[in-house]
Amino acid sequence: MNRKNLSKRAELLHLSSVSLAEGMRNGTFRSLYRGTGVEFSGVREYLAGDDVRAIDWNVTARMGKPFVKIFDEEKELDVFLVADKSFSMDTGSGIQSRLETAMECASLITLASLHNGSPVxxxxxxxxxxxxxxxxxxxxxAMMMLSHFEKGASDFSSRINGSALDSALSGACRLLKKRTLVIVISDFRxxxxxxxxxxxxxxxxxxxxRxxxxxxxxxxxxxxxxFIDPETGAACILPTSSAKFARAWQENYEAKTEEWxxxxxxxxxxxxxxxxxxDPAGELIKFFTARERY
Structure with missing residues (x-):
């Protein structure tokens, strides 16, 4: 994609990404984590009201009473994206395909990270x-990454069948040398x-x-x-007008969603x-600024 078109795309995403950056930097989302954008500095004895997720179980077992980890704020929060471009992402009956939605999410988060000065x-x-x-x-x-995401949403010529989600997650484990905010974008199919x-x-x-x-x-x-499976090429006939089939289809979706x-x-x-x-931008901004996660 040429630089002129990329700049136009970035301009369209800019306003939303500024709001998203504010949410990622100052939103209450950040306080939900112990360890996001912070460095471990020591332990202290547990006090009433402390987040139980901060308990250091090794020290607690050794001392015979609960201790919590203490963290110091970092200036920079590293952000890392794991984004799915497999053929199952080509489907979609909404405003755009899953792939386009995923690449837009990745682009927005990349721009928001740039606004915040965060390595991405x-x-x-x-x-x-x-x-x-x-x-x-x-x-x-950031511009190099945006160019890749833009190309990924429209260039189907170089892709191959299958999904390397497991390999991508394993690779991220090896690549990341410090605690990082990792955002995995996939259909998880x-x-x-x-x-x-x-x-x-x-x-x-x-x-x-998801x-x-x-x-x-x-x-x-x-x-x-x-129906043709975009990953395997396997074909079948779906009786979409059957009430029994419709119930089974919905129940399967709900079960898989709950499992995920x-x-x-x-x-x-x-x-x-x-x-x-x-709208991906609206959903991301709402998520990162939410006061309650569940």
């Missing part, structure tokens, strides 16, 4: 890792990512953004429709769903 990096993947950049400061790095996700969340503060579509929960009733949320929360990650029918 990313890894993107389809059936393999196709882009990796450790967190860096500066406009040149592939199996086998949970263990790597758990390891990543253990050492970092993770937000999992890109959804209205058809995930309820398909339009248009009779028998041929529980997996995130189990490892201390924060789950966020963004639909293709919603």
């Amino acid at each position: 990096g990313a890894v993107t993947f389809d059936g393999r890792i196709d882009f990796s950049c450790p967190p860096k400061s500066g406009k040149n790095n 592939v199996d086998g990512w949970q263990d790597s996700f758990a390891r990543l969340a253990h050492h970092n503060d993770v937000v999992a953004i 890109i959804t579509d209205s058809a995930d929960e309820k398909l339009p009733q248009v009779g028998s429709v041929p 949320k529980k997996n995130c929360l189990r490892h201390g990650a924060v789950p966020l769903s963004i639909s293709t029918t919603k």
Whole structure:
């Protein structure tokens, strides 16, 4: 993508990203984490009202009474994006596809990080890792990432089948040398990512953004429709007008959504769903400035 078009795209995202930057920098979201944008400095004895998540269990066991970790604020908060470009992301019945929604989220967070002076990096993947950049400061790095996200939303020629979500999460674990705010953007439709996700969340503060579509929960009733899996090419016929099928489809969606949320929360990650029918900027700003997470 040429620099003129990239600058135009950045200009369109600028206003929203400024509001998002404010939320990421000063919003109450930041206080939900112990360890986001802070460095460990020591321990002290637990006091009534302390966040139980800050308890140092090793010291507590050794001393026979509870101690909590003490943190000092850092000037910079590193931000790292893990963004899904696999073929399943091409689908969408809303304003735009899942892929376009995901790349817009990634672009907004990149710009917001630039406004805040935060180092930002990313890894993107389809059936393999196709882009990796450790967190860096500066406009040149941010513009390079924006160019990649813009190309990723429209260039389908170089992608390959499959989803390397597990490899991307494992790679992020190895790449990140300090505690980082990691934002994973995916439809999470592939199996086998949970263990790597758990390891990543253990050492970092993770937000999992699940890109959804209205058809995930309820398909339009248009009779028998041929369906092709964008990842595997497997084909079948879906009886969309069948009430029994519609119930089973919705129940399956609800069960998978609940399973995904529980997996995130189990490892201390924060789950966020963004639909293709919603404005990504509005959803991100609302999330990062929310007073209550659940």
